Amino acid sequence: MLPKLSAIMIFLLFFTFSGTVGAEGGHQHGTGQGDSHQQFQIPKPTSEPMPDMTPEEHQHMMNQGTEDANASSGAHGHGQQTYEETGPNWPVLGTFAAINLAFICIGIWNKWVRRKEVV
Amino acid sequence: MKQPLNFLDIPLIQKFIKSRWYPGIFQWAAMVVFSIMVYILATGTVNPSKNFGTSMTWVLWWPVVPVLFIVLGRFWCAVCPFGKTSDIIRKLIGSEKPVPKFLKKYGLWLIDLFFIIITWSDHIWGVVESPRGSGYLLLILLTMVVGTSVFYERRTFCKTLCFLGGLAGNYSRAGMLELRGTPEICKNCKTQSCFKGNKETEGCPMFQYVRTMDTSADCNLCGNCVKSCPNNSIRISPRKPTSELWGIKNPKSEHAFLAAVIMGIVFVQNITMLEIWQEILQGIESVTGTSIYAINFTIAYVLSMLLPIGLLWLTAKITTKQWPSTTVKENFVRFGYAIIPLDLAGHLAHNLFHILTEGKAVWFNTVSLFGIQLTGDLSLASTSTVQVLQYLIVVLGLVGSGYSVYRIGNKGSFGKLLPYYSLMILLAIMNMYLFSIPMSHRV
Numbered sequence: 001m002l003p004k005l006s007a008i009m010i011f012l013l014f015f016t017f018s019g020t021v022g023a024e025g026g027h028q029h030g031t032g033q034g035d036s037h038q039q040f041q042i043p044k045p046t047s048e049p050m051p052d053m054t055p056e057e058h059q060h061m062m063n064q065g066t067e068d069a070n071a072s073s074g075a076h077g078h079g080q081q082t083y084e085e086t087g088p089n090w091p092v093l094g095t096f097a098a099i100n101l102a103f104i105c106i107g108i109w110n111k112w113v114r115r116k117e118v119v
Numbered sequence: 120m121k122q123p124l125n126f127l128d129i130p131l132i133q134k135f136i137k138s139r140w141y142p143g144i145f146q147w148a149a150m151v152v153f154s155i156m157v158y159i160l161a162t163g164t165v166n167p168s169k170n171f172g173t174s175m176t177w178v179l180w181w182p183v184v185p186v187l188f189i190v191l192g193r194f195w196c197a198v199c200p201f202g203k204t205s206d207i208i209r210k211l212i213g214s215e216k217p218v219p220k221f222l223k224k225y226g227l228w229l230i231d232l233f234f235i236i237i238t239w240s241d242h243i244w245g246v247v248e249s250p251r252g253s254g255y256l257l258l259i260l261l262t263m264v265v266g267t268s269v270f271y272e273r274r275t276f277c278k279t280l281c282f283l284g285g286l287a288g289n290y291s292r293a294g295m296l297e298l299r300g301t302p303e304i305c306k307n308c309k310t311q312s313c314f315k316g317n318k319e320t321e322g323c324p325m326f327q328y329v330r331t332m333d334t335s336a337d338c339n340l341c342g343n344c345v346k347s348c349p350n351n352s353i354r355i356s357p358r359k360p361t362s363e364l365w366g367i368k369n370p371k372s373e374h375a376f377l378a379a380v381i382m383g384i385v386f387v388q389n390i391t392m393l394e395i396w397q398e399i400l401q402g403i404e405s406v407t408g409t410s411i412y413a414i415n416f417t418i419a420y421v422l423s424m425l426l427p428i429g430l431l432w433l434t435a436k437i438t439t440k441q442w443p444s445t446t447v448k449e450n451f452v453r454f455g456y457a458i459i460p461l462d463l464a465g466h467l468a469h470n471l472f473h474i475l476t477e478g479k480a481v482w483f484n485t486v487s488l489f490g491i492q493l494t495g496d497l498s499l500a501s502t503s504t505v506q507v508l509q510y511l512i513v514v515l516g517l518v519g520s521g522y523s524v525y526r527i528g529n530k531g532s533f534g535k536l537l538p539y540y541s542l543m544i545l546l547a548i549m550n551m552y553l554f555s556i557p558m559s560h561r562v
Contacts, residue, residue, distance in 0.1 A: 088162040089251065096258045100265050107212030107269035 123356040127345065136342040136355075146203040153200035155488075157261075160254030168497075170250040171484040176257075177247050179481045182470030184283075185463055188290035189360065192297070196287055197341040201264045202277055206324070208268035215272040218279065218326075226279030227373035231380060234282040238384050239420055242391060243413050274324040278337065288336035289377055290466075292363045293459050293519065297356055298329070298338050304352035305330040313344035313353070320347040329353060333368060361519045364456045365526035372448065375455020379431050382458055382546060383424030385465035389553040390423065391416075427546065431455055434542045441535065454539050457523035461543060464516020465550045468509040472558055475500040475508075502557075509554040517547040 127133045135141050152175070160172030167173040187195045196202055209215065222229070237246075237256070246252035260281075267276040277284045300313070313329040316322030323329070325337045329344050329352070345353045390396055403415040435450035442450070478499040486493055500508075520543040528536045 083164070083166040086165055092255065093161055093258075096255075096262060099262055103262075103265045103269045104208075104212065107208065107214070110214045110269070111212045 122354075123358065125354040125356055127351075127353060127355050133345075136345050141342050142197045142340075145198040146200070149198045150200045150203055153257075157254055157257050159488075160250045160257065163250060165250055167248050167250055168480055169484060169487070171488055173247075173250050173253055174477075174480040174484045176253055178473055178477045182467070182474040184287075185290055185466050185470070188287055189294050189463065190296070192291040192294045192335045192340055193284075193287045193338060194296075194340045196277055196284060196339040199277075199283075201260060201281070202274055202324075202339070204261065205264050205268040205274055205276055206321075208265055209272070213268055213272070214270050216270050218271055218273075218275050222275065222279040227285065227371065227377070229280060230282055230285030231373060231377050233280065234285060234377070234384070235380065235424070237282055238387070239417070242387075242416050242420065273322070273326060274339075277339075278325055285377055286381065289374060289381070289459055290463055291335045291338075292367075292456070293361045293463055294335055294363075295357055295360050296340070297335050297358050297363070298340055298344070299332065299354050299356070300329040300348075301352045301354055302330075304350045308350060308352070310349055312347040312349060316343065317347045317349075322347070335363060336374075361460050361523050364459060364523045367453075367456060370452045370456065372452045372455075375431070375452040375458075376428070378455050378458040378462055379427040380424050381462040382427040382465065385462065385469055386426065386549065386553065387420050387423040389465075389469055389550075389558070390419070392558045393553065393556045395556060427458070430542055430545065431458065434538045437538045441538075453527055454524060457520050457527055457539065457543065458546070460519025460523060461513075461516040461546050461550070464512045464519070464547075468512040468516075468550065468554055471508055471512065472505050472554075475505045476502065506554060510551055513547050513550045513554070516550075517543055520546075 127136065156172040156175050158172075159170060160176070163172065164170050184195055240256075241247050241252075244252055246256050263280060264276045267280065308330065310317075311328065311330075312322070314322050314327070320343050323343055324341060325339055327337050327344075329348075332338065340355070345355075390399065399419065400412075400415055403418055404410055407414055407418065409415070431454070432447070432451055435447045435454065438450050438454075439445055439447045476498045479495070479497045483493045483495075483497070521540055524536055524539040524543060525531075528539065533540070
């Protein structure tokens with residue numbers, strides 16, 4: 001029973017964390033009101049004008065996007081983009097630690113505690 | 120028949136592989152580097168071009184690992200920090216339960232699925248461009264390793280869930296190295312210690328029985344069988360690249376599917392890094408009527424993967440009409456393996472761009488760990504040089520795939536195998552076209 005449960009847990013874990021990562025990454029795609037805790041996605045230029053933009057502003061934005069793209073693809077201008085440095089995301093790292101610790105505790109329980117009970 | 124060279128006949132190599140230093144010395148070195156990488160990815164700078172973890176993972180390791188698969192088979196899997204973690208956990212607290220039937224039956228399909236999901240996630244959430252994203256990806260994999268190792272025997276994760284393991288298995292089939300038993304010795308063996316292990320050495324972590332093993336797809340070259348075999352039956356020999364693809368006894372649809380999917384993934388990896396990607400996105404936007412990147416990318420992604428799968432299926436359908444004694448599925452699966460050399464070529468050529476045009480980032484970011492700040496041009500070669508090398512690699516892949524078609528088709532006439540030759544040429548041309556367009560960098 002326990003191995004089956006663990007297999008389900010592992011799958012859930014995979015998809016849950018994909019979701020967590022996605023939710024955090026999603027801030028970057030949103031309205032920009034996220035806390036930028038995770039610098040996940042280099043914002044992709046969009047061809048869609050923002051609702052309150054004039055056509056000229058939109059054209060300027062698109063040109064700017066092209067210039068940025070050229071800057072990063074030509075002459076190896078890597079790392080030219082500015083990044084807002086953020087610290088580690090302790091809740092996420094803590095969750096990873098807790099799940100791994102839980103697995104290890106189950107392992108210790110199985111190997112040492114339960115085996116002693118059987119003996 | 121003349122026996123091929125056996126590297127284990129060289130006393131120094133045999134002594135080293137039988138010693139406790141192999142593969143531990145490599146495993147611990149990889150473990151130390153991996154730990155530093157994960158730590159820096161999760162806590163260091165969010166600027167990918169300045170992050171040691173990003174440059175080590177995506178500029179150095181990812182481009183180099185397919186080369187290892189060609190030259191040394193799945194040796195990387197023996198060294199892999201995830202595998203080592205699994206070994207430690209199982210030794211200390213593992214329950215060693217048998218692999219669930221579900222994983223045994225559908226493991227390879229799950230690997231295919233994970234590979235597709237991970238690539239999709241990368242594009243939606245920018246895992247490669249984000250040190251944090253890369254760090255979390257490695258931590259997710261680590262957690263899966265810990266979870267499986269606590270319960271299941273041997274390297275269940277590597278064999279049935281690791282997406283890189285699936286890739287490694289497919290690529291290693293085309294590799295230049297093989298580990299096999301000596302049939303004359305193995306047929307009299309009563310111990311089966313290569314599979315079961317002995318008091319000192321664990322049995323094969325990949326569930327292989329050397330006596331019947333006819334593929335390098337599941338051999339990590341961990342040396343356990345070399346250590347445990349009481350009869351010195353194990354041979355490690357060089358072989359012709361792609362030779363394993365020519366006579367696979369039990370071809371499986373999941374392998375052929377993965378081979379075609381990898382081609383699609385290489386396409387999508389290339390396309391999204393090209394300057395025309397924005398135009399393609401705009402084209403998809405005009406059809407879907409939405410600018411939501413996830414939707415438009417998913418459509419492009421699915422189409423990219425369906426293209427090689429569809430072309431392979433179509434070719435199988437055409438040839439089935441010519442060869443009435445065969446079925447479409449049979450031809451799809453048999454000739455699907457012939458795509459592997461082109462997969463490898465596409466993967467290598469794509470990543471060659473990154474390692475040659477961003478390679479110095481690895482050095483700059485490594486010395487920055489010791490407080491030395493270096494800046495400057497990251498490239499090791501000019502874009503035109505890289506392009507010529509990319510074309511050469513694709514041509515080599517085409518030769519490998521074309522020759523595999525010839526051998527899988529039992530050296531059939533040119534006319535008989537023409538549909539498959541045409542498919543391989545078409546895939547090679549598509550790769551070459553994508554490499555001819557300017558590409559953006561990872562860091």
